[in-house]
Amino acid sequence: MGGTVVTGWAAAAADLPTASTVLALDGPAALDWEEAAGSLAAALRARGTEVTLCDVRGLWSTAAVERLCVPAADADPFFLPLAEFSMSDLFETPPVQQRPRAGVLLVFGPGAALAEPDLLWWADLPKRYAEEAVTRRELPLGANLGRPGTPGELRSLFYTDWPVGDRHRDAFAHRVDRWVDLQDPQGPASLDGAAVRATLAVLATGPVRTRPFFNSTPWGGQWASRELGFEPRGGNTALGYELIAPEAGILVGQDGAAQVEIPFQLLCELHPEEFLGPDVHRRFGTSFPIRFDYLDTVGGGNLSLHLHPREQYMRETFGWPYTQHETYYVTASEPGAQVYLGLRDSTDVDVMRKEVEAAAADGLPLRVEDHVMRHPSEAGQLFMIPAGTPHSSGEGNLVLEISATPYLYSLRFYDWLRKGTSGAPRPLSYAHGFANLDTSRRGDDVLKDLVQQPRTLREGLGWREEIVGALPDMFYAVHRFVIEGQQAAEDDTAGRFHILNVSAGDGVVVETAGGLRHDLAFAETLTVPASVGPYRLHPVGSRPVHVVKSLVTQV
Numbered sequence: 001m002g003g004t005v006v007t008g009w010a011a012a013a014a015d016l017p018t019a020s021t022v023l024a025l026d027g028p029a030a031l032d033w034e035e036a037a038g039s040l041a042a043a044l045r046a047r048g049t050e051v052t053l054c055d056v057r058g059l060w061s062t063a064a065v066e067r068l069c070v071p072a073a074d075a076d077p078f079f080l081p082l083a084e085f086s087m088s089d090l091f092e093t094p095p096v097q098q099r100p101r102a103g104v105l106l107v108f109g110p111g112a113a114l115a116e117p118d119l120l121w122w123a124d125l126p127k128r129y130a131e132e133a134v135t136r137r138e139l140p141l142g143a144n145l146g147r148p149g150t151p152g153e154l155r156s157l158f159y160t161d162w163p164v165g166d167r168h169r170d171a172f173a174h175r176v177d178r179w180v181d182l183q184d185p186q187g188p189a190s191l192d193g194a195a196v197r198a199t200l201a202v203l204a205t206g207p208v209r210t211r212p213f214f215n216s217t218p219w220g221g222q223w224a225s226r227e228l229g230f231e232p233r234g235g236n237t238a239l240g241y242e243l244i245a246p247e248a249g250i251l252v253g254q255d256g257a258a259q260v261e262i263p264f265q266l267l268c269e270l271h272p273e274e275f276l277g278p279d280v281h282r283r284f285g286t287s288f289p290i291r292f293d294y295l296d297t298v299g300g301g302n303l304s305l306h307l308h309p310r311e312q313y314m315r316e317t318f319g320w321p322y323t324q325h326e327t328y329y330v331t332a333s334e335p336g337a338q339v340y341l342g343l344r345d346s347t348d349v350d351v352m353r354k355e356v357e358a359a360a361a362d363g364l365p366l367r368v369e370d371h372v373m374r375h376p377s378e379a380g381q382l383f384m385i386p387a388g389t390p391h392s393s394g395e396g397n398l399v400l401e402i403s404a405t406p407y408l409y410s411l412r413f414y415d416w417l418r419k420g421t422s423g424a425p426r427p428l429s430y431a432h433g434f435a436n437l438d439t440s441r442r443g444d445d446v447l448k449d450l451v452q453q454p455r456t457l458r459e460g461l462g463w464r465e466e467i468v469g470a471l472p473d474m475f476y477a478v479h480r481f482v483i484e485g486q487q488a489a490e491d492d493t494a495g496r497f498h499i500l501n502v503s504a505g506d507g508v509v510v511e512t513a514g515g516l517r518h519d520l521a522f523a524e525t526l527t528v529p530a531s532v533g534p535y536r537l538h539p540v541g542s543r544p545v546h547v548v549k550s551l552v553t554q555v
Contacts, residue, residue: 003191003192003195003198004191004195005189005190005191005252005253005254005257005258005259005260006189006190006191006258007187007188007189007190007258008043008187008188009039009040009042009043009188010043010046010047011190012040012043012121012178012180012188012190013040013043013044013047016044016049016104016119017118018048018049018103019102020099020100020101020102020103021099021100021103021104021105021118021119022097022099022100022104022105022107022115022116022117022118022119023104023105023106023107023117023118023119023120023121024107024108024112024113024115024117024119024120024121025037025040025106025107025108025109025112025121025123025180026108026109026110026111026112026113026120026121026122026123026168026169026172027110027122027123027124027125027165027169027180027182028110028124028125028127028130028161028162028165028169029110029143029144029145029146029148029161029165030125030129030130030133030134030141030142030143030144030152030157030161031123031125031130031141031182032140032141032185033055033057033108033109033140033148034140035185036108036123036180036182036185037053037055037106037108037109039185039186040106041053041106044103044104044106049103049104050100050102050103050104051103051104051105051106052100052103052104052105052106053106053108054097054105054106054107054108054115055108055109056095056107056108056109056110056111056112056114056115057109057110057111057148059091059095060090060091060111060146061090061091061092064089064090064091064092065090065146065147068083068085068089068090068146068160069083069090069144069145069146069147069156069160070146070147071155071156075155077155077427078155078427078429078432079155079159079318079408079409079429079432080155080156080158080159080160081159081317081318081319082159082163082318082319082320083159083160083163083164084163084319085164086164086167086168087110087111087114087164087165087167087168088111088114090111090146091111091114094114094115094116095107095111095112095114095115096114096115096116097115099118108123110145110165110168111168113168113172119177119178120172120175120176120177120193121176121177121178121179121180121190122169122172122176122178122179122180122193123180123182123188124179124180124181124182124261124263125141125181125182125183126183126247126249126261127162127246127247128213128215128241128247129141129183130157130161131154131157131215132215132233133152134152134153134154134157135154137151137152139151139152144156144157144160144161145160145161145164145165146160158408159408162246166246166265169263170265170266170269170286173197173266173269173270174197174270175193176193176196177192177193178190178191178192178193179191179192179193179196179260179262181259181260181261183261189253189258189259189260190260191252191253191260196252196260196262196266197270199252199262200262200266200267200270200271201270201271203250203267204267204270204271204274204275204529204531205274205514205529205531205532206512206514206516206518206529206532207510207512207516207518207526207527207528207529207532207535208250208264208267208526208527208529209518209520209524209525209526209527210242210243210248210249210250210264210525210527211248211249211250211251211261212240212241212242212524212525213240213241214230214232214237214238214239214240214241214294214296215232215234215238215239215241216232216233216234216235216236216237216238217234217236217238217239218301218418218419218426219238219297219300219301219302219303219304219416219418220234220235220236220237220238220239220296220297220300221236221237221238221296221297221298221299221300221395221398222236222237222296222298222299222300223237223296223298223299223332223398224237224240224294224296224398225237227523228523236296236299236300237294237296238295238296238297238300239293239294239295239296240293240294240295240296241293242292242293242294242400242501242524242525243264243291243292243293243499243525243527244291244292244293244405245264245265245268245287245288245291245405246265246405248263248264248265249261249262249263249264250262250263250264250267264288265286265288267529268286268287268288269286272285272286273530273531274529274530274531275497275529275530275531276288276496276497276529276530277493277495277496277497277530277552278495278530279495279496279552279555280496280497280530280552280555282555283475283552283555284322284552287405288405289322289404289405289475289476289552290402290403290404290405290476290499290550290551290552291401291402291403291404291405292400292401292402292499292501292525292550293400293401294331294398294399294400294401294523295328295393295397295398295399295401296398297393297394297395297396297397297398297399298332298333298334298395298396298397298398300395301395301416301418302340302392302393302394302395302416303392303393303394304392304410304412304413304414304415304416304426305340305366305368305372305390305391305392305412305413305414305415306390306391306392306410306411306412306413306433307387307388307389307390307391307411307413307433307436307437307438308323308324308325308326308385308387308388308406308409308410308411308436309323309324309387309388309409309411309432309436310323310387310388310436310438311323311387313435313436314387314406314409317432318409320406320409322404322406322475323387323404323406324387324403324404324405324406324409325385325386325387325403325404325471325473325474325475325476326385326391326401326402326403326404327382327383327384327385327401327402327403327469327478328382328383328385328391328393328399328400328401329381329382329399329400329401329402329468329478329503329548330377330378330379330380330381330382330383330397330398330399330400331379331398331399331400331503331504331523332379332397332398333377333378333379333396333397333398334396334397335396336396337376337377337394337395337396337397338374338375338376338377338394339374339375339377339383339391339392339393339394339397339399340368340369340372340373340374340375340390340391340392340393340394341372341373341375341383341385341389341390341391341446341450341451342372342373342389342390342391342441342442342443342445342446342450343371343372343373343390343439343441343442343443343446344370344371344372344373344442344443345442345443345444347370347371347372347442349434349437349439351371352371353430353434355367355370355371356413356414356428356430356434357430359414359417360425360428360430363417363425365417366413366414368392368414371390372390372391372392373442373443373446374394375451377393377394377396377397379504380503380504380546381451382452382468382469382478383450383451384449384450384451384452384469384471384474385403385450386438386441386450386471386473386474387436387438388436388437388438388441389438389441389450390413390433390437400501400503400548402476402478402499402548402550404475404476410429411429411430411432411433411436412426412427412428412429412430412433413428413430413433413434414428414430415428449471452468452469452470454466454467454468454480455467457479460487460489460490461485461487462483462484462485462486462487463481463482463483463484463485463487463488463489463537464481464482465479465480465481465489465491465549466479466480466481466482467479468480468548470553474554475552475553475554475555476550476551476552476553476554477550477551477553478548478549478550479548479549479550479551480503480546480547480548480549481537481545481546481547481549482544482545482546483505483508483537483539483544483545483546483547484544485539486539488511488536488537488538488539489536489537489547490534490535490536490537491534491535491536491537491549492533492534492535493528493529493530493531493532493533493535494533495530496530496551496552496555497527497528497529497530497551497552498527498528498549498550498551499525499526499527499528499549499550499551500520500525500526500527500528500537500547500548500549501523501524501525501526501547501548501549502520502521502522502523502524502545502546502547502548503522503523503546503547503548504522504543504544504545504546505522505539505540505541505543505544505545505546506521506522506539506540506541506543506545507519507520507521507522507524507539507540507541507545508520508537508538508539508540508545508547509537509538509540510526510528510535510536510537510538511535511536511538512528512532512533512534512535513532513533513534513535514532519540520547521540
């Protein structure tokens with residue numbers, strides 16, 4: 001059974017020893033721990049095993065929780081610095097438990113792995129569920145690290161719970177005995193830990209596609225719902241999570257049968273050189289540094305006018321070692337659609353600040369076009385967006401956002417007077433925005449540097465590879481394969497991972513030199529690990545195919 005995905009607590013517990021055992025059930029803070037532990041205990045008792053429960057959260061130091069987990073009253077209302085403490089810092093002494101005389105001692109909750117258990121299980125829930133639960137204030141899932149049972153908040157979820165929890169998970173990934181996927185808490189899917197690691201070892205050597213997902217926001221559109229069949233709970237397909245590494249998952253198991261979703265990040269943690277490549281690993285550690293996602297405003301509204309922190313500000317204020325340079329690749333657009341990017345030559349930043357403040361305080365509309373340039377948005381165009389550059393995708397676009405991975409610090413100037421799901425105006429972190437505004441990105445320099453034209457890098461029979469966007473101050477570049485015949489385009493990872501996305505046409509078949517094949521359809525994204533080496537893109541159908549590619553170019 002070890003290499004097979006099973007469903008239900010009873011099936012997961014079937015191979016547990018009946019003798020005296022300490023079993024740890026660890027996982028993220030945003031989880032219904034009482035239900036999970038209670039259901040596992042019930043399954044054990046149903047087979048005649050005596051069970052004692054220990055909620056490890058009750059062993060946390062109250063003083064440590066207050067100091068490390070609870071934001072100060074005067075903390076920034078929008079963002080927190082990334083938490084740097086470890087899970088063990090929440091305990092005054094390690095939570096080691098005495099082995100029971102008989103049966104199973106079930107130690108559960110974040111940090112349970114520190115109890116030096118005989119067996120370690122990891123209970124997981126993909127982060128999209130935690131974010132939705134906190135946003136909708138659906139408890140008990142809304143609990144944050146250090147404050148079980150209290151209303152959750154996104155600041156603590158993003159900047160404390162996730163970085164601390166992810167580091168804790170990664171530290172124990174090599175010894176987890178069972179992975180439990182709690183998307184269905186009554187019938188969780190689970191897989192033996194050794195089988196998880198063996199699967200990841202294989203995936204690190206061939207093309208990998210993560211589980212796609214679209215969420216909804218007040219500005220969201222309808223393209224992905226109409227064209228791809230997504231039906232999100234919120235009624236629009238605003239943000240498409242194609243490959244956002246900290247939140248991405250890989251489905252393991254047979255199609256049509258039970259599957260377990262494993263965090264994509266574990267590939268980087270357990271196989272960094274094979275997956276990222278030695279040079280990328282040296283610079284970024286086990287952080288996967290490029291993300292692909294969709295911004296859908298077709299039938300929706302303009303994105304907020306915002307920018308991302310410049311590198312020194314990102315390091316010193318927020319604690320992340322690299323910043324979020326972005327690009328927008330237009331996959332589809334409606335007639336008249338536009339992208340806002342860069343300051344106008346005539347922009348007076350002091351006037352802009354006063355008008356932004358008036359919009360935030362008094363609800364006065366901001367004439368964005370008085371301050372920020374507008375550019376026609378046509379399918380196939382790439383817009384470069386270095387950190388500090390104000391930008392927004394206008395309504396009527398499907399944008400493939402290719403960016404660096406620090407994705408939690410969008411500094412908003414203006415959001416078109418929209419209200420959030422609570423009915424209150426959406427928060428605007430414009431003070432951070434003006435502190436990071438690059439006033440040199442304006443006028444003709446924007447057109448010359450940030451709205452680039454394709455240039456051919458190399459070509460073969462019926463195909464060419466183009467550079468569609470590259471800047472000296474951005475560590476990654478965006479290329480595009482144009483395949484107009486039936487011959488396969490050829491490439492080589494040369495020791496650095498590639499990310500591919502079919503932006504036009506019916507698709508390609510990605511074939512590695514080792515004989516692995518992966519179908520990639522229109523609008524889908526695929527990661528080609530560094531270890532793959534040479535590979536080919538075989539076009540599907542009779543129409544020309546465009547494949548967008550991104551890779552780290554500066555290490």
